[in-house]
Amino acid sequence: MKISEIKEILDAEVIFGQEFLNRETTSAFGSDMMSDVLAFAREKSVLLTGLVNPQAIRTALMLDMPCVVFVRAKKLTDEVVALAKESGIAVLSTKFRMFETCGKLYAKGLKGSGEVND
Amino acid sequence: MTETVKFHFTVDGENFTMAGQASVAVKKNLRQLGISPEIIRRVSIAMYEGEINMVIHAGGGEADVFVYENMIEIVLTDNGPGIANVELAMQEGFSTAPDQIRSLGFGAGMGLPNMKKHTDFMGIDTKLGKGTKITMRVNF
Numbered sequence: 001m002k003i004s005e006i007k008e009i010l011d012a013e014v015i016f017g018q019e020f021l022n023r024e025t026t027s028a029f030g031s032d033m034m035s036d037v038l039a040f041a042r043e044k045s046v047l048l049t050g051l052v053n054p055q056a057i058r059t060a061l062m063l064d065m066p067c068v069v070f071v072r073a074k075k076l077t078d079e080v081v082a083l084a085k086e087s088g089i090a091v092l093s094t095k096f097r098m099f100e101t102c103g104k105l106y107a108k109g110l111k112g113s114g115e116v117n118d
Numbered sequence: 119m120t121e122t123v124k125f126h127f128t129v130d131g132e133n134f135t136m137a138g139q140a141s142v143a144v145k146k147n148l149r150q151l152g153i154s155p156e157i158i159r160r161v162s163i164a165m166y167e168g169e170i171n172m173v174i175h176a177g178g179g180e181a182d183v184f185v186y187e188n189m190i191e192i193v194l195t196d197n198g199p200g201i202a203n204v205e206l207a208m209q210e211g212f213s214t215a216p217d218q219i220r221s222l223g224f225g226a227g228m229g230l231p232n233m234k235k236h237t238d239f240m241g242i243d244t245k246l247g248k249g250t251k252i253t254m255r256v257n258f
Binding site for chain 2: 032033034035036038039043051053054055056058059061062063064079087
């Protein structure tokens, strides 16, 4: 699923990465616990999280995740946005809560990180 | 590449929001060296977990990365409290991280097992009250 489709489905605001909206994601992983993201998420997955600190972006960068969606309309600090720019990671913000965000994407066919093969 | 390339970083233990900067820098450097994305990904995950651990548990430390012809070696050295029971620390879900760290997204007890999973070798040299040295290698 392209990042642009995720944006549409979640009625999300593009905080950074308008030029990356054509990128493909293969699955999604939703968590506020970066330890679990590092242990379980796949590359090219989109990260869905409510954790708004720089570690969310660094974790996505380490795992080669192309996009981070911040749920619950969290406000981002300039530091987080600057890090996303530096890292070339698209950042979206949606008003939906985590469960709603996951459900909407899953219903439209985006798979979970545990459901795609290596 | 015949000569070994080395990177050295001092990991600041005071500021958690900065934690991971050394791993970000290593990722960029390895990309410039033309290392394959899958190898870089494994090195990145293992080093980032280790760097975060040094900040959480040991007040920071030193990180050295050596790029050899067929292998990347990551050496993380700290003067922290040491690991009391390495076998227990290697179990998934075991964590001694404070609650405040969990609110920052870490401390699920997945760090050490995840470091082992993404590397071909991991050695833990630890002494209580003295510190810990972790050596990890990724072959290619």
